[in-house]
Amino acid sequence: MSLVIPVQVLPHGEGLPLPSYATEGAAGLDLIAAVPDAEPLVLAPLARAAVPTGLCLALPAGHEAQVRPRSGLALKHGVTVLNAPGTIDADYRGEVKVLLVNLGEAPFRIERGMRIGQMVVAPVLRATLEKSRDLEKTTRGDGGFGSTGLDGGQISR
Ligand SMILES: O=c1ccn([C@H]2C[C@H](O)[C@@H](COP(=O)(O)OP(=O)(O)OP(=O)(O)O)O2)c(=O)[nH]1
Numbered sequence: 001m002s003l004v005i006p007v008q009v010l011p012h013g014e015g016l017p018l019p020s021y022a023t024e025g026a027a028g029l030d031l032i033a034a035v036p037d038a039e040p041l042v043l044a045p046l047a048r049a050a051v052p053t054g055l056c057l058a059l060p061a062g063h064e065a066q067v068r069p070r071s072g073l074a075l076k077h078g079v080t081v082l083n084a085p086g087t088i089d090a091d092y093r094g095e096v097k098v099l100l101v102n103l104g105e106a107p108f109r110i111e112r113g114m115r116i117g118q119m120v121v122a123p124v125l126r127a128t129l130e131k132s133r134d135l136e137k138t139t140r141g142d143g144g145f146g147s148t149g150l151d152g153g154q155i156s157r
């Protein structure tokens with residue numbers, strides 16, 4: 001069973017449904033394009049746009065929302081979220097926008113009501129940065145960026 005938390009939202013863009021979970025177990029609320037009916041947005045290849053969703057919310061303190069791509073759009077059209085995961089701060093009161101980029105070969109048409117991304121609400125831990133002369137030693141040390149093997153594993157022969 002999922003944990004459930006209420007999130008306040010302003011009255012939503014005319015005629016558009018509120019974002020919703022597509023299935024009982026879905027992690028993300030599907031975000032809906034709130035572009036004007038008469039003005040669909042056409043994303044040319046390699047173009048990007050902040051697509052309005054009509055959604056203004058107040059996340060409870062200690063939470064964030066992540067704006068993530070929909071895999072179907074990514075696979076079928078090469079359309080994804082440029083800054084994935086986009087971060088919606090708990091103190092943000094503006095309209096949630098989905099920063100889409102078209103990495104496909106064909107122009108992509110975004111119409112009002114289209115599901116363009118998904119939003120996952122999550123708890124946030126805040127860090128207090130404490131100055132220290134030394135850091136706890138580890139096997140990895142400062143190795144990174146493929147230091148454990150480029151393919152991520154060794155084949156034993
Ligand atoms: O995909 C996104 C990412 C951000 N935002 C909104 C909510 C977020 O709280 C605010 C700021 O986002 P972020 O911190 O990522 O942007 P920034 O470039 O650091 O701007 P700022 O200086 O306003 O924090 O913009 C969106 O609507 N969609």
Ligand SMILES: [Mg+2]
Nearest residue numbers: 087088089092
């Ligand atoms: Mg910021």
